[in-house]
Amino acid sequence: MGQIKKIGWGGCFxxxxxxxxxxxxxxxxxxxxxxxxxxxLLGFGQSDPATTAIIWKIRFPRVCIAALVxxxxxxxxxxxxxxxxxxxxxxxxxxxxxxxxxxxVIAITSGWGAVVFQGWQIPIFSFCGAIMALSCVLFLSxxxxxxxxxxxxxxxxxxxxxxxxxxxxxxxxxxxxxxQFWLMGSFTLRDWDHxxxxxxxxxxxxxLVWLGSRELxxxxxxxxxxxxxxxxxYRTRLVLLILASLxxxxxxxxxxxxxxxxxxxxxxxRILIRTSDHRYLLPYSFLVGAIFLVGSDAISRVLFEPREIxxxxxxxxxxxxxxxxxxxxxTRSLGDRT
Amino acid sequence: xxxxxxxxxxxxxARKILDSIDFYVKDNEWISILxxxxxxxxxxxxxLIGSSKVDYGTIQVFGKDISRYTVKDKAKVIAFxxxxxxxxxxxxVEEIIxxxxxxxxxxxxxxxxxxxxxxxxxxxxxxNTIGLRNSQIxxxxxxxxxxxxxxxxxxxxxxxxxxDEPTTYLDVYYQLAFFDLLKEWQNKNNTTxxxxxxxxxxxxxxxxxxxxxxxxxxxxxxxxxxxxxxENINKTYQIDPLLIQHPIQKVPQILLKGDFPSTTHR
Numbered sequence: 001m002g003q004i005k006k007i008g009w010g011g012c013f014x015x016x017x018x019x020x021x022x023x024x025x026x027x028x029x030x031x032x033x034x035x036x037x038x039x040x041l042l043g044f045g046q047s048d049p050a051t052t053a054i055i056w057k058i059r060f061p062r063v064c065i066a067a068l069v070x071x072x073x074x075x076x077x078x079x080x081x082x083x084x085x086x087x088x089x090x091x092x093x094x095x096x097x098x099x100x101x102x103x104x105v106i107a108i109t110s111g112w113g114a115v116v117f118q119g120w121q122i123p124i125f126s127f128c129g130a131i132m133a134l135s136c137v138l139f140l141s142x143x144x145x146x147x148x149x150x151x152x153x154x155x156x157x158x159x160x161x162x163x164x165x166x167x168x169x170x171x172x173x174x175x176x177x178x179x180q181f182w183l184m185g186s187f188t189l190r191d192w193d194h195x196x197x198x199x200x201x202x203x204x205x206x207x208l209v210w211l212g213s214r215e216l217x218x219x220x221x222x223x224x225x226x227x228x229x230x231x232x233x234y235r236t237r238l239v240l241l242i243l244a245s246l247x248x249x250x251x252x253x254x255x256x257x258x259x260x261x262x263x264x265x266x267x268x269x270r271i272l273i274r275t276s277d278h279r280y281l282l283p284y285s286f287l288v289g290a291i292f293l294v295g296s297d298a299i300s301r302v303l304f305e306p307r308e309i310x311x312x313x314x315x316x317x318x319x320x321x322x323x324x325x326x327x328x329x330x331t332r333s334l335g336d337r338t
Numbered sequence: 339x340x341x342x343x344x345x346x347x348x349x350x351x352a353r354k355i356l357d358s359i360d361f362y363v364k365d366n367e368w369i370s371i372l373x374x375x376x377x378x379x380x381x382x383x384x385x386l387i388g389s390s391k392v393d394y395g396t397i398q399v400f401g402k403d404i405s406r407y408t409v410k411d412k413a414k415v416i417a418f419x420x421x422x423x424x425x426x427x428x429x430x431v432e433e434i435i436x437x438x439x440x441x442x443x444x445x446x447x448x449x450x451x452x453x454x455x456x457x458x459x460x461x462x463x464x465x466n467t468i469g470l471r472n473s474q475i476x477x478x479x480x481x482x483x484x485x486x487x488x489x490x491x492x493x494x495x496x497x498x499x500x501x502d503e504p505t506t507y508l509d510v511y512y513q514l515a516f517f518d519l520l521k522e523w524q525n526k527n528n529t530t531x532x533x534x535x536x537x538x539x540x541x542x543x544x545x546x547x548x549x550x551x552x553x554x555x556x557x558x559x560x561x562x563x564x565x566x567x568x569e570n571i572n573k574t575y576q577i578d579p580l581l582i583q584h585p586i587q588k589v590p591q592i593l594l595k596g597d598f599p600s601t602t603h604r
Contacts, residue, residue, distance in 0.1 A: 217433075217437065221437065228417065230414070276428045277433065
């Protein structure tokens with residue numbers, strides 16, 4: 001019975017995602033009815049070319065990116081929280097974010113490779129930065145991948161890259177606004193190319209991580225117990241850490257740093273579906289993360305129209321009170337008091 | 339021979355914890371490793387399971403060196419029960435016991451086979467946790483949690499069960515229940531049990547043979563009635579015990595003399 005209920009939640013989340021995406025497609029500077037949105041998407045009947053252009057060229061890719069980034073960040077959040085056995089862990093805790101920020105800022109200020117890579121310049125640079133930060137963390141805590149040493153290495157690497165970032169910001173005056181907007185995270189001017197980059201990473205990544213959900217469940221018992229049960233803890237931890245960090249770095253390189261999604265969505269889903277079984281937790285966090293970011297992005301577009309506010313502001317303003325209410329209402333353990 | 343260890347030596351820095359220990363375990367035995375704190379009991383246990391590598395010497399389990407077992411293969415042979423109870427986690431009892439089947443599961447879907455479920459049901463019935471199967475582990479009492487720990491270990495279908503002071507936090511009722519349960523399981527499944535115990539009386543009642551460790555060496559080894567002597571206990575634990583024979587089981591039991599340093603005449 002419990003199983004049916006848990007699968008039912010999946011249906012609920014899918015439906016909600018579908019609705020949220022439809023609404024997000026219909027609202028904006030030009031209002032389009034939801035019926036027209038679907039007519040355009042499915043190619044039924046005559047739709048006016050302006051509407052088609054808005055939907056296909058501007059809104060749909062943007063909504064897709066928001067969904068994929070939101071899902072990826074939430075998924076990575078689940079993995080980090082479970083592996084580091086820390087409820088405060090989020091996808092940025094191991095310095096992936098500051099690494100990619102440094103990469104992006106170098107790309108923006110120097111302009112290197114702008115001609116060759118075109119729109120890909122910032123994503124490529126920030127991805128390299130993220131990988132660099134991750135390598136530093138893994139190198140620093142290479143011996144046994146203990147939780148403590150990972151967290152400490154993350155703090156060290158984060159601090160180091162933050163210092164470089166501050167330095168770069170202080171020497172570049174001309175591009176400050178652009179950098180600022182990137183740092184706050186945004187989905188403006190994202191097109192199908194970005195979707196095509198995110199799509200395989202998100203889906204393959206999610207699937208691979210999901211295959212590790214049994215191990216993630218057993219990790220809740222603690223490292224020693226997991227070893228005695230037969231899990232190759234260090235190898236599994238390394239693989240999952242690298243996967244989560246790759247997913248995060250791709251997401252960040254496409255959208256900039258969007259906070260809060262990776263931190264609260266996993267907790268939100270745990271409380272909602274009342275389980276910490278990662279077979280459900282992983283895909284459902286992906287779906288809810290997608291819903292949350294698509295909704296937040298839609299709000300960020302229309303709230304102060306025609307001005308767009310950074311989506312990170314919306315995720316925090318929306319997420320913090322929502323989460324606070326949920327936390328108040330539940331006495332259930334988050335699986336972290338170990 | 340299930341386990342044969344020869345010349346096991348292990349140092350942490352300059353301190354020698356284990357000093358050329360010879361250790362062997364036969365089929366279906368209940369072995370107790372005894373000795374005061376710091377005599378190397380727990381280190382010996384973690385060497386036996388391969389968590390710590392020995393500096394010198396060899397440890398063979400079923401004729402194969404322990405370092406050559408994969409983590410998974412080891413889990414099919416050896417289960418480990420410690421004094422630490424299961425952490426507070428949101429999982430149900432059944433979900434946790436199912437984790438004990440990990441080593442037997444294939445890495446593709448469906449992970450969980452019918453046989454796995456049969457064994458989980460069996461150990462839940464055996465450990466009397468079947469009524470708790472849908473309860474959250476965080477809401478159970480210490481004794482109930484320990485029963486779940488046993489079930490988790492038994493679900494591994496181990497041929498060897500290692501116990502590291504598993505009853506430290508339990509009251510006397512649960513201590514007895516715990517040992518009775520394991521004894522019953524041993525008789526039923528021919529499991530070999532190796533336990534590290536503080537309670538000499540329990541060790542004397544339940545184990546067939548024991549090793550008495552003193553400063554990293556085996557001071558004495560053999561049947562419990564031969565090992566638990568006033569002289570041995572005096573030397574290792576540095577107390578002056580009163581040894582009596584258990585009136586029914588005919589094994590040695592230890593009484594404390596209770597001659598407190600007198601303060602009334604001072």
